[in-house]
Amino acid sequence: MSSECPQLRASPRAPRCDRERADPSCPRGDAPDGRAGAPRGEPARSPDAAARQLREQAQGALYELLRGLQEAGAPGGDLLGDGSPAARRRLHAGLVAALMRLIVLLYAEARGLLSGVCGGGRAPLARLFAELEEARRRWGGDLDLRHGAWAHVAAICRALVDREPRGARGGLLDPDACASIEGGRWLSDGVLHRLLSALLVQDGAPVDYGALEVEHIGTLYEGLIAFDLEIAEGESIAVLPSHVVIDLEALLALPGGERIARLEEALDLRFGARLAASVAAAGAVGELAQALARRTSPRLPGRIARGALYLQPGQLRRRAGSYYTPREIARHVVERALSPLLHRGGRPPLPGEILALAVCDPAMGSGAFLVEACRQLAAHLAAAWEHAGSAPLLAPGEPPLGRAMALVAERCLHGVDLDPLAVDLARLSLWLVVQDERLPLSFLDRKLLCGDSLLGAERAEVGVFPARASSRGGAAGARRARQAASRRVPATAPAAEVDARGEEARASGEAAHGARGARGVPGERAAAADQAALDAWMALWFWPQDGEMAAFSPAPATFVDHMAAARDPGDPRGALSRRIAEERRFLHWELAFPGVFDRPAPGFDAVIGNPPWVAYVGRAAQPIEPAVFNVYLRRNPAFHGYRSLHGLFVRRAASLLRPGGRLGLVVPTSVSDLEGYAPTRRAHDALCAVDPDLPSFGSDAFEGVFQPCMGLLSTRIVPSPPSPPGAAPPRAAAPAVWPLARSDLDAVSRRLLERLGALPPLPAALFGERGFQTSAEDAERIRRADAPAPPYTCPIREGTDVGELIARAPRHHVDRAGVKGRFRKDEDWKAVRLLIRQTARYPIAALSDGLPFRNSILAGFCDATWSEFALLCYLNASPVRWWHYIRHRDAREGMPQVKIAHLRAIPAPPLAQAGRIAALDALGRELGPANAGLPPDARRHLDGLVADMLEMTDEERRCVARWAAATPLPRAEG
Numbered sequence: 001m002s003s004e005c006p007q008l009r010a011s012p013r014a015p016r017c018d019r020e021r022a023d024p025s026c027p028r029g030d031a032p033d034g035r036a037g038a039p040r041g042e043p044a045r046s047p048d049a050a051a052r053q054l055r056e057q058a059q060g061a062l063y064e065l066l067r068g069l070q071e072a073g074a075p076g077g078d079l080l081g082d083g084s085p086a087a088r089r090r091l092h093a094g095l096v097a098a099l100m101r102l103i104v105l106l107y108a109e110a111r112g113l114l115s116g117v118c119g120g121g122r123a124p125l126a127r128l129f130a131e132l133e134e135a136r137r138r139w140g141g142d143l144d145l146r147h148g149a150w151a152h153v154a155a156i157c158r159a160l161v162d163r164e165p166r167g168a169r170g171g172l173l174d175p176d177a178c179a180s181i182e183g184g185r186w187l188s189d190g191v192l193h194r195l196l197s198a199l200l201v202q203d204g205a206p207v208d209y210g211a212l213e214v215e216h217i218g219t220l221y222e223g224l225i226a227f228d229l230e231i232a233e234g235e236s237i238a239v240l241p242s243h244v245v246i247d248l249e250a251l252l253a254l255p256g257g258e259r260i261a262r263l264e265e266a267l268d269l270r271f272g273a274r275l276a277a278s279v280a281a282a283g284a285v286g287e288l289a290q291a292l293a294r295r296t297s298p299r300l301p302g303r304i305a306r307g308a309l310y311l312q313p314g315q316l317r318r319r320a321g322s323y324y325t326p327r328e329i330a331r332h333v334v335e336r337a338l339s340p341l342l343h344r345g346g347r348p349p350l351p352g353e354i355l356a357l358a359v360c361d362p363a364m365g366s367g368a369f370l371v372e373a374c375r376q377l378a379a380h381l382a383a384a385w386e387h388a389g390s391a392p393l394l395a396p397g398e399p400p401l402g403r404a405m406a407l408v409a410e411r412c413l414h415g416v417d418l419d420p421l422a423v424d425l426a427r428l429s430l431w432l433v434v435q436d437e438r439l440p441l442s443f444l445d446r447k448l449l450c451g452d453s454l455l456g457a458e459r460a461e462v463g464v465f466p467a468r469a470s471s472r473g474g475a476a477g478a479r480r481a482r483q484a485a486s487r488r489v490p491a492t493a494p495a496a497e498v499d500a501r502g503e504e505a506r507a508s509g510e511a512a513h514g515a516r517g518a519r520g521v522p523g524e525r526a527a528a529a530d531q532a533a534l535d536a537w538m539a540l541w542f543w544p545q546d547g548e549m550a551a552f553s554p555a556p557a558t559f560v561d562h563m564a565a566a567r568d569p570g571d572p573r574g575a576l577s578r579r580i581a582e583e584r585r586f587l588h589w590e591l592a593f594p595g596v597f598d599r600p601a602p603g604f605d606a607v608i609g610n611p612p613w614v615a616y617v618g619r620a621a622q623p624i625e626p627a628v629f630n631v632y633l634r635r636n637p638a639f640h641g642y643r644s645l646h647g648l649f650v651r652r653a654a655s656l657l658r659p660g661g662r663l664g665l666v667v668p669t670s671v672s673d674l675e676g677y678a679p680t681r682r683a684h685d686a687l688c689a690v691d692p693d694l695p696s697f698g699s700d701a702f703e704g705v706f707q708p709c710m711g712l713l714s715t716r717i718v719p720s721p722p723s724p725p726g727a728a729p730p731r732a733a734a735p736a737v738w739p740l741a742r743s744d745l746d747a748v749s750r751r752l753l754e755r756l757g758a759l760p761p762l763p764a765a766l767f768g769e770r771g772f773q774t775s776a777e778d779a780e781r782i783r784r785a786d787a788p789a790p791p792y793t794c795p796i797r798e799g800t801d802v803g804e805l806i807a808r809a810p811r812h813h814v815d816r817a818g819v820k821g822r823f824r825k826d827e828d829w830k831a832v833r834l835l836i837r838q839t840a841r842y843p844i845a846a847l848s849d850g851l852p853f854r855n856s857i858l859a860g861f862c863d864a865t866w867s868e869f870a871l872l873c874y875l876n877a878s879p880v881r882w883w884h885y886i887r888h889r890d891a892r893e894g895m896p897q898v899k900i901a902h903l904r905a906i907p908a909p910p911l912a913q914a915g916r917i918a919a920l921d922a923l924g925r926e927l928g929p930a931n932a933g934l935p936p937d938a939r940r941h942l943d944g945l946v947a948d949m950l951e952m953t954d955e956e957r958r959c960v961a962r963w964a965a966a967t968p969l970p971r972a973e974g
Contacts, residue, residue, distance in 0.1 A: 051216040053202055055223035058099060061198035062224055063299040063311055065095050068191035070309060071144075080309070083231060088309075092229040096221070097421055098187075101172055102199055103220055104428050105156060110209035113437050117159035128152050129200055132193040144190030153192075160441060168442035172424035214433045217425055218366035219324035228314030232307060235285050238300035239267060239292055245304065245312050246292075248285045256280030325610045329666060329697055330372045333711045336695070337606050337664025338373065340715070342380055351384045355411050358596045361609035362453040362653055364415035367426030369609045370448075371433050377412055378404035405434045414593055414604070415448045418585060423450045451587030454648055455538065455631065459530065459590055462537040465559040468634040469541040527591065529567065532574075534588045535581035536566030541631050542580050549576050589656060603658030603716070610666040611649030613707070617642055617676075638683040642676030650680055650712065654687040657716035663688055669696060669708035672738035673889060675901075681738065688714035693741040699893045708893035710740060740889065749886065752956045756883050759907035759950075763863060766871060767903040770832055771855030772796065772814075774821055781815040791815040799839040799856030804876055804969055806933050807835055807846040814852070824852070833868035834860025834875070836903065840970055841896045842881035843903065845872050847928045858900060869924025870917050876934060877946035878964040880906060885967065896970070909949040916949045 080087055102125070108114050109125055128149065136143050154175040161174055200207055234249030244266055251259050260276045271279070278291035289303055296302075304310050341357060342349050354377055361369045381404040385391040391400050409430050417423050427444045540562075543553050552573050554562040565571035566578075590597040596604055616624050624632075632639040638651035646667050653663055671677045672694065684690075695711040702709070745753070774782065783792040786809070795810035802808070816823060830850035836858040837844040845860060847868065860875070862868045874880055885891050888902050909916065923945070927938060934942070943964075947957050 047211050047213055047216070050202065050207060051212055051219055054199070054207060054212075054216075055220050057198040057202070058103070058220050059223050059226075060299055061099055061195045062095060062227070064191065064194045064198065065098065065187075066229075066309060066311060068144075068188060068194075069095075069186055072186045072188070088229040088231070091309075092227065092311075093421065095229075096224045097172060099195065099199075099224060100217075100221060100421065100425065101157065102153065102195060103217065104172065104425070104432070105153070106199060106207075106209045107212070107214070107217065107432050110212075111432060111435050113432070113435065114156060114160075116437055117156060117163075124152070124156055125196065126200070126206075129193070129196040132189060132196065135189065136193055141190070143193060144188045146189040147187075149189040149192045150187045164440045164442050168440065168445060171441065172421065172428060173441060213327060214371055214429045215324075215327050215330070215366075215368040217429055217432075218368050221366055221422070221425055222324050226313060227311040230310055230312045232304045232310055234306055236304040236310065237289055237292060238297035238304070238310070239263075239295045240297050241269070242267065242313050243297040243299055243311075245300070245310050248288045248303070249306075252282065252285055252288055324702070325368050325666060326701060327368070327372070329701055329709075329711075330369050330610075331376075332695060333664045333666060333713070334369060334372045334376055334608055336691070336711065336713045337608050337662045338376060341605055341662055348387055349380060349384055351381055351388060351390065354381045354384060355407060357412050357605045358414060358593075359412050359606045359608065360414040360416075360593075360596075360604045360656060362416050362607060362656065363609055363611040363649060364417050364426050364448065365419075365422050365610075367415065367429040367448070370413050370415050370426065371429055373606075373608060374405055374408050374413060374430060374433060377408045381408060402434070402436060406436050406439060409434050410443060410447075413444070413447060414596065416451050416453045416587055416592070418450070418452050420450045423448055449587065449592055451585045451592065453587055454636070454652055455584055455628075456586050456588040457534040457538045458588070459534070462533050462563070465554070465556045466537065466540055467556075469543075469630075527594075530591055531588070532567040532578075533563060534591065535586055536563055536574070536577040538584075538586050538588075539577040539580040542584060542627050543576075549573075552576075601658045603661055604656050605658065605660075606662045606664065607653040607656050608664040609653075611646045611653070613668055614645035615642070616644060636683070637686075638680040640679035642674065642680075644677075644680075647671065647677065647680035647683075651683040651687075654684050654714070654716065657688070659716055659718045661716040663712065663714045663716070665712045666697075666709055667712050669710040669740070669889060669893060671712070672710060672740055681736065684712075684714070685736065688716050690714040690738050692739055694738055696740045696889075706894075708889075712738070745886070746959075748955050748959045752952070752959065753883070753886055756907045756950065757887065759910065761904060762906050762908045763866070764904045765863060766861050766866060767836075767900055768859045768861065769855065769900055770824065770828065770859040771838075771853050771857050772819075772821065772823055773855045774819075778819045778821045781818045782812055783814075784812050786811060788813050791818060795851055797835065797851060797853040797857060799837045799854070801853075802835045802837040802844060802846050802857060804844055804934050805846055805872065805927055806931055807849060810851060812854075826850075829853075831861075832859040833862050834872055836860050836875065836898065838898050839896055840898055841891045841967075842884045843875040843898060843906075844969065845875040846931070847872060858898065858903065860903075865914070865917065867921045867924070869922075869928050870920040871924075872928050873920045873924045873942055874946060875903075875906075876942070878939075878943045879946050879950055879952065879960050881967075882960045882963050883907065885963070907950070910951060913949040913951065916945065919945055920949075 080091055105114070105125055109123055114124055132143070132149060135146070139146070157173045157175045230245070232245070232247070234247045236245050236247050236249075238245045246263065246266060251262060254262060257280060259279050259282075260271055263279065264270060275291065279288065282288040282291055300310065338357075338359075342354070357377065359370070359373050359377070361367070364370055378401055382400045385400060385404070392403060394400065394403060413430070415423075415426055417426065427448050428441065430444055430448075431439060431441055540554055544550050545553075549572065552562075554573075562573055565573040568574045590602075596602065614622050616622060616629075632643075632648060636648050636651050638647040650665065650667065650671070653665060657663060671680055691713040694713060697709045697711070699706055699708045742750070772778075781792075782796065783789070785792060788795065792813040792815050794814045794816040796812050796814045797807070797810045798812060801810060814823075829848075829852050832848045832850070834845050835848045835853060838856045838858050848859075860868065860871055862871060866874075884898075884902060884906065887905070888899075890897065890899075891902065923938070923942060927934065943960070944957075947960070952960070
């Protein structure tokens with residue numbers, strides 16, 4: 001096919017379309033290159049700001065593409081298939097791919113990478129947009145009845161793909177990849193014009209894709225996958241601010257008061273009284289729509305008909321744990337991870353040493369960390385060439401750094417991701433950053449792979465029946481696991497037996513790292529044999545528990561036959577193993593990257609990245625398939641305690657390193673010190689030694705996500721020799737807390753923190769948890785009310801009712817007879833001496849009056865040394881609060897929370913100062929029962945008294961006073 005890009009061709013003029021869209025973002029004039037002219041005299045926007053706005057506009061373009069599809073009559077046809085969730089996900093993926101194709105082409109166009117594929121034109125898409133602009137001015141709404149412009153885009157893609165080596169996959173830019181969406185009459189010239197307008201124009205000025213970083217491709221992609229494609233069950237409307245679609249018919253069926261609660265929950269906002277009254281009073285769908293008219297989303301104006309498709313801001317991105325990593329963080333982590341490898345022996349690296357490094361991101365997404373690694377290694381390589389005077393032969397005008405980027409990308413970089421489109425974007429991102437038009441799009445196809453980094457086997461495993469794979473099968477599975485003693489066969493034996501029995505089989509489809517199966521030379525046959533054996537072994541973990549193939553579920557006695565069947569084209573067991581492998585996208589690291597794992601000291605020199613943050617426990621828990629849960633539980637020691645996907649990746653990444661290799665990951669800061677993450681730290685520390693000053697990136701590093709994060713940087717240790725036969729295994733040491741760098745502390749603060757930390761803590765028995773732990777069902781039995789009203793007659797406090805020496809009157813009452821949770825006896829509540837607010841960043845305490853309280857309040861007690869009055873004053877003193885806040889990372893970051901472990905770690909005064917506790921007791925007896933707070937004079941007296949008890953210097957007292965002045969108490973209502 002010719003690479004000549006066709007000119008825009010209009011269909012024969014058709015009757016004018018009734019619907020003419022106004023597009024205020026369309027430019028008023030054209031620049032010489034065909035793009036919209038920018039207003040003169042305006043300052044250039046930062047690339048990050050432009051990328052953020054472009055993400056919003058790209059999301060609007062996604063709505064436009066779906067709208068165009070539906071107006072063309074597509075929803076009832078083949079595009080939606082059977083309308084199942086899987087079919088909707090496929091259609092959504094196709095829509096996203098079509099838009100990402102345009103975005104990637106615009107990036108390539110801005111970098112001059114399309115100049116050789118369209119007859120030498122420098123900006124084919126910009127020219128196309130200019131032609132569509134002219135056509136829009138001439139024909140207006142009739143542009144929606146014309147077709148053919150997309151052929152221009154397809155021709156650019158075809159020209160790029162035609163340059164690929166034979167057998168290379170086209171990936172995202174393959175013109176046939178989105179044929180079902182882009183072909184035929186679906187994508188009109190009007191739709192394409194609006195898509196390009198959204199992607200090319202911001203506030204009347206052209207988007208400068210040359211100024212955008214390649215990493216911004218990731219944030220654009222994540223913005224597009226943050227939706228679920230749904231079918232309207234009733235007449236609906238999309239509502240601002242987050243474009244959430246509300247089913248008006250379902251809402252109308254609710255009582256008036258419940259409608260407001262449902263809307264406020266769905267939209268995450270509070271309604272004003274007038275709007276709430278209008279919604280509650282509506283008696284028909286039209287009245288509801290009218291009440292919400294001023295909040296209607298411009299992305300979906302008007303009502304959505306029953307049965308229509310719509311985009312719902314959903315949980316896909318949160319379920320996937322996928323967030324764009326700011327470049328500053330990626331740069332810091334990559335530099336810290338690579339620096340020790342590049343400065344071994346205290347000398348600059350040689351060119352060959354740099355190109356011998358193998359760097360991997362096992363959850364690469366669109367490749368941001370690999371792009372950063374490419375930049376940094378290429379800069380070192382260019383410097384090494386200059387230092388050695390041995391730069392390669394370059395073409396006239398070719399910069400050394402450009403050649404270095406290409407060589408580093410080809411030789412050093414490796415990556416894996418479960419999302420096929422993300423893999424395509426990573427390959428294209430590196431092609432764009434290398435910026436060498438001579439390189440084919442597929443130059444990294446064998447290095448950046450689609451697969452599941454956590455589901456795969458090793459050659460050493462496949463000779464033994466995996467007994468634990470059957471543990472999800474209940475009692476029968478447990479019996480079989482006990483029987484599966486040790487029937488070991490050589491890992492290569494099944495393949496050898498199959499080769500002797502008959503013809504090789506070639507797996508159908510594409511799997512985790514290219515075509516599964518191979519023919520021809522012995523090396524390819526051996527690789528296919530290994531692939532089949534590892535796939536078959538791993539498939540045992542996912543073997544169906546019911547249905548026809550359940551009868552073929554392997555047991556120890558049939559294990560050898562099962563492995564032999566793996567490559568028999570006529571054996572249904574082999575076919576099922578291959579299908580499971582393809583569906584699960586198994587990735588066997590030794591086979592995926594043979595050059596890395598077949599060398600002496602196998603493994604990567606560096607593993608970097610930002611693995612997905614997904615929790616499988618707690619309030620944010622995501623669902624997990626039982627078979628996958630079993631694999632993680634049995635095969636990854638990090639999957640205990642606080643089970644999370646990022647914890648699994650920490651262990652996987654550490655295990656992929658060779659001795660001396662470097663780990664550089666971005667993870668939630670809580671992994672460093674929370675007890676629930678102890679198994680993750682233990683699994684990591686068994687393989688790697690952490691750096692002494694891990695960077696903390698704070699709570700707001702990721703846009704739109706409130707989550708403290710850090711850099712995990714460590715070095716793979718040399719494995720210990722095996723213990724002699726009969727020796728007792730070494731006892732596992734308690735996992736250490738990982739050391740975060742504290743750039744927020746001056747010398748005085750460091751010294752005070754260290755000195756107070758060396759003191760013995762307060763007695764543990766002074767603190768406990770007594771609060772009522774409510775279940776979701778119990779919550780229905782609690783009502784906010786200042787006075788009791790049957791059946792809600794029992795007053796109950798919560799954390800926001802506790803102030804500094806103030807226990808406010810309870811604002812909630814509970815139906816004590818109706819709650820199903822464990823509600824304590826009255827004497828248990830009366831035994832509590834102090835109420836300590838849990839929802840705070842430091843201790844806030846008041847005397848208890850014996851009333852019940854929820855678990856947002858912690859309990860304080862007394863002993864022979866510490867009366868409740870003395871402890872009340874001590875906890876509310878600024879020096880103790882300063883210590884708590886500065887000492888505990890999770891008190892400073894994330895959701896404010898005081899924990900029992902925090903309270904039990906508070907330093908007690910030195911023994912020499914124990915006599916001063918009586919003075920605290922006297923002050924507490926004076927102030928506590930008044931339940932009136934702490935006046936300024938009393939505050940100064942209390943702080944001075946506790947500072948004396950802790951033997952603080954004047955400098956230390958001033959340090960605490962500055963902190964107290966800058967850290968006010970939380971408001972009474974939280």
